[in-house]
Amino acid sequence: MLNFGKNNKIKQFQIYKLDNWFFRGSFVIISSKKQETENILNLYYTRQKVERMFAFSKSDLNLLPLRVHSEETLRGHLFLLFLLSYFFMKIHQKLNKEFTVDQAFIILSAQKAKIYEKQIFVQEATKKQKQIFELFGYDIPEEMARG
Numbered sequence: 001m002l003n004f005g006k007n008n009k010i011k012q013f014q015i016y017k018l019d020n021w022f023f024r025g026s027f028v029i030i031s032s033k034k035q036e037t038e039n040i041l042n043l044y045y046t047r048q049k050v051e052r053m054f055a056f057s058k059s060d061l062n063l064l065p066l067r068v069h070s071e072e073t074l075r076g077h078l079f080l081l082f083l084l085s086y087f088f089m090k091i092h093q094k095l096n097k098e099f100t101v102d103q104a105f106i107i108l109s110a111q112k113a114k115i116y117e118k119q120i121f122v123q124e125a126t127k128k129q130k131q132i133f134e135l136f137g138y139d140i141p142e143e144m145a146r147g
Helices: 035-061 072-094 103-107 125-136
Strands: 002-004 010-013 113-115 121-122 143-145
Touching: 002 143, 035 072, 072 103, 072 125
Parallel strands: none
Antiparallel strands: 002 010, 113 121, 121 143
8 A cells, every 4th residue: 555645755655465376467556545455456457447448438439539629528528438437337336246237238128117197017027127126226116106
């Protein structure tokens, strides 16, 4: 762990040793926050996933080249990319490696409801849909008032 003093100079340095025969080599992670040893690799891979998300948005979504005419539009675009990455990572964490984000959205897209003038009746969820809702801590209502 690195602690920074005045003028951003390092005043404390601590090395975390990760004992695992699988790891071949070394890398350094510098953080301004104190981290638990068990969380270091998870944090590293989370950062890596965010970077992949930005790479995905640049290549697969064809978001570059940007056709913006002002700095304000560019800032808005980058802010939306940041929000997308943030929510993607939160959803990924909630799914707890039981589903990918894509799988979860495909499964949940099949959730149906019958909508009437004053009432919405949610159809029974499948086993996988119920499992995903449970991972997020949501109860599936049988009906809702339409307002």
